Amino acid sequence: MTFDVGFAYMESEKTDNYHWALGKLKQLITKQDIFPRVILTDREFALMNAIKDIFPHTTNMLCTWHIIKNVNARCTVQIPKDMKQKVKNLWRDVVESPDEVEYQQRLNAFQQACVNSSNFVEYVNNTWLAPHKEQFVEAWTNRVMHLGNTTTNRVESAHWRLKKMLEHSKGDLCKCLEGMNDNIRLEVDKIKKSFQKSFYYTEKTHSSPFFQYLRNFVSRAAITLISDEMERIDIVGTNKNLCGCKLRSTCELPCACELSGYTTSGVPIPLDSVHGHWKKLTMEEPLEDDTEDGYELDMSNAMEAIWTRFRSLDIVGKRALKSKVFELAYPASSSLCPPPEKIKTRGGVKNKNKGKAPKGYDVYRDPSYFEHVEREYGDSQGD
Known part of the structure; x- marks a missing residue:
């Protein structure tokens, strides 16, 4: 899911301006040893130079x-x-x-x-x-973990949605902040709905016993990627050279040669074989574990915290929390239940204003070279 972490107004698109914007982004990261593994950009040299200075250990990929x-x-x-x-x-x-x-x-x-x-x-x-x-x-x-992101299309799509909310470039700062806040609220709602689907909805290909430790604990997108990767098992077996291990290196998910070992031994895919990114199914911060300091987590306090949180949740949240606790206590069984409301799976919402720009819309940009060419020659040649 796409999520905006910040917005910045810059005087110009120069290296110094990008230094300032990326520096502010770095301040949002509380732990000094944490940095983005990958930043995906267009071939904009000012931005690329700023990334080298602010995040020297980050891989800068191009769209x-x-x-x-x-x-x-x-x-x-x-x-x-x-x-x-x-x-x-x-x-x-x-x-x-x-x-x-x-x-x-x-x-x-x-x-x-x-x-x-x-x-x-x-x-x-x-x-x-x-x-x-x-x-x-x-x-x-394919040697770096980019989670399948190799284009900037998601960013441009998010930018387009924000510009639709702003309507034009003549609004004051309060209007802009309101639009940005509305945009983030919509993103949060979509992410929460995605989390709920991971709790309650199981696709047919996800019902295999090999996924029993993953269901309700990792995202549906991750299980789908693993399910697709399992189709390569008969081709690569446990041969790492033949496998290439692309899914492991780019998404930190078990690749075909790993999955072949699990299927051969007849054991389900372990939860710890999946990167923590795919296990984030709540907007809440996880409980802190003090084991690094030599002290174990006080389970009595933890159980009290779980009950306090359970009582404060709505019916959907309570079902989600019960599902997690049930799976922890009885990993060999399943606590799947139908959603509280019937999910609409057919039809779509019609957009009456499709293809029409908002009135007074004046946010423009210079077309790229390929857009000039396509306008002149047409796009009949395809990609």
Whole structure:
């Protein structure tokens, strides 16, 4: 789920301004040894330089969607018509190379197809591959935990929703704060609904006994990723080289070779094989554990805290808490129950104003190069 952690007004998009904005973001992180593992951006040098200074241990990945669109736009202009689609497909193959050996083979095929378009090959090599391939080609980005995020589309979607709430750029600070607050409230509501689905709704593919320690304790999205990964077991077995361990390195979830070991031994997937990111199913802060200081958590106080919290919750919250306690006490059984209200699964809400900009809307931006090309040539060639 997308969630905004802060908003910043900057005088200009220069490195010093980004230094200030990222510095404020760093202050939101209370523990000094915690830093973002990955920051995903466009190829904006001022921002990229600021990230190196403020978060030197963070991996700065580049948006693959924008890179592919920009290269495809150049392809539309500079590659012969009968070769355009082939070159675009070969370029996507280069970006999705699973390892360095495969990357070199796919790059050779791409360059061979563009042998008569030296300017295009020079643009791709000098603008993207030579300086930035480690920041967007999967052979390198699959080595870091990015949780499946390789484009900035989620950020742009969130930005678009915020601009719709602001309506125009002429509002005062109070109006802007109100819009930002409304935007965060909507995000929190969506996240809470997602959490409730993880407690009460089980998909057919999630009912396997191998998921019994994960159901109601990790998100449905995580179980779906693991379920999809299990389809590779027959192909890779326990061979790590054949597996590639992409899901483990990018999402910190058990990959095919790990899952093969669990299925062979007939044991359910253990909860501790899943990263804590996927176990966050509540907006509440977890109880502190003092074991690092040599003291065990006082269970009597913990039980009293659970009862106090239980009494303060509504019926949905009480059911969620009871489900967690039940699973802890009886891990071999299930406490699944139907949702308190019937979930609407058919039909959709019609948007009467679809495609219409709000009255007085004046928030504009300069189109990207590929947007100019698509406007002139059309988008009939595809990606």
